[in-house]
Amino acid sequence: MLVHICCSVDSHYFLQRLREDFPDERLVGFFYDPNIHPYSEYRLRLLDVKRSCEMLGVELIEGPYDYERWLNAVRGLENEPEKGARCSVCFDNRFEVSAQKARELGEARMTSTLLTSPKKSIEQLREAGERIAAREGVEFVTVDYRKGGGTQRQQEEAKKAGLYRQDYCGCLFGLTRQRAQQEVPADELYSPIHGKPLPGSIEERLSLYEKRRELEDKGQAYRIVRQKFLNWRLEFGWLKRKKTVVPAHFLPYSTMKRRYTSGRIEYEEEPGVFRFNREEIRFLTLARYNGLAGTGYESVAALVFDPPSFKTELRVRERLGGDLWDLSPLVVVDHPPEGKYEILMQARLWRDVREKLVPL
Known part of the structure; x- marks a missing residue:
């Protein structure tokens, strides 16, 4: 089964549950998320997904970062709210490439870790997944791992594994709307001409998580702590x-x-x-x-x-x-x-x- 992966927090628990429910399936992770912006945030999420898949022993394939294709797909839907028309087009875009990858690999089934995200509509995902997968001759598997305390266990697993916990869905338009509601700058979009990491920036977090991987490879213990500050x-x-x-x-x-x-x-x-x-x-x-x-x-x-x-x-x-x-x-x-x-x-x-x- 090909598993489209959106982020490590959603995928870590999701993959464990899939193994329990489909013990005879070979799981192949597919990270295809050209909606994620900026690119440094994409790299950070991919880095943590790789770490998660290594911990679980799941093969991972990275899809292309064709951001311009995604932008063209959602053109005119920039002001749509979460779970609106832009999200539907975004799902279609990612599921289409995922279904094509499943067919290319000879996988009869596919699913997506988006199904376990509390901010996404399962029914919206199911409709898009089944429609697009059928077009490619692949079965879309809809599972609900949120119910029965699943969302709480998902968060517990993420904390236990020390996963990177992003605080926005991923796309440029969702980010700017969310930051406007919070009345704080969309700092993720600041890009100094010197290109050096600034305090609290995505680039600083990316550097931190890369160093975390180095410490883990050396077997050195560490902690990641949070600090409030004036940015x-x-x-x-x-x-x-x-x-x-x-x-x-x-x-x-x-x-x-x-x-x-x-x-x-x-x-x-x-x-x-x-x-x-x-x-x-x-x-x-x-x-x-x-x-x-x-x-x-x-x-x-x-x-x-x-x-x-x-x-x-x-x-x-x-x-x-x-x-x-x-x-x-x-x-x-x-x-x-x-x-x-x-x-x-x-x-x-x-x-x-x-x-x-x-x-x-």
């Missing part, structure tokens, strides 16, 4: 002097009351640090920044495209007299600033939770 993202920002953009780098946790301000440099507060007369802003020369960060950047442009770690930049703020609650803007420029400047900057602050890996 920050710079959405955009520029600095201008005499209507000309000046290369500038905004340090983490820089915030302004309004997006735009203009003013002038008042005085040099200490060597390489200059006080602006608006929004508690301070300018740092690149030379001073290099000294505080222990770096050797030759230009601010190089710094923008390849900054040091987030922790390093927080230490720069601390060494300038900042504390844990300092949100004043710090702007790095190539040369000592003078005269008038305009600043446009928008940053987001919100309460967040991140995971940390603790080797034992």
Whole structure:
């Protein structure tokens, strides 16, 4: 039987129950989920599904990540709610490729771990699965492992196995709707130009779970703990002097009351640090920044495209007299600033939770 797999939390318990109910069936997992966005989240879920299948001794095949095909399939349905028309098209898309894979492998049956997801309609899945599987000459097996306390046991198994627990279905449109309802940024969609992991980002979680696999391969004990913290993202920002953009780098946790301000440099507060007369802003020369960060950047442009770690930049703020609650803007420029400047900057602050890996 080919088993379409959507995520490890749904598949881990589902595969165990399938083995009990179909002891004579060879189970083949098929991870085909081009709806998952962004790609780093796709990689993270696939990584954990691989781990789960290895624990259960189930063969796993990865399908293509044809995201553009999925986008074209759901075009015009972007604002549909969960369990609406977009989900129906999404199921059809994934079941079609899964049924074709089952036929290619010579499997007479197929099913999907989506059936055990509390957020999905079993009847909607059954109708789509049976209709599309029949088209390919394959039987779709509908099972309900939610009833009789199944959902609770599913969560217990996920916790016991230490599975990655994503907090959104997977698609771009479901994510943005959910984050809007929660009144928090859709941080999963932020992509800094330097491409380095930011605190609480998917890339940080992906790195953590990759390191977890390394520890498990070495047989080293560990714990994954959760930490509440104040998160920050710079959405955009520029600095201008005499209507000309000046290369500038905004340090983490820089915030302004309004997006735009203009003013002038008042005085040099200490060597390489200059006080602006608006929004508690301070300018740092690149030379001073290099000294505080222990770096050797030759230009601010190089710094923008390849900054040091987030922790390093927080230490720069601390060494300038900042504390844990300092949100004043710090702007790095190539040369000592003078005269008038305009600043446009928008940053987001919100309460967040991140995971940390603790080797034992």
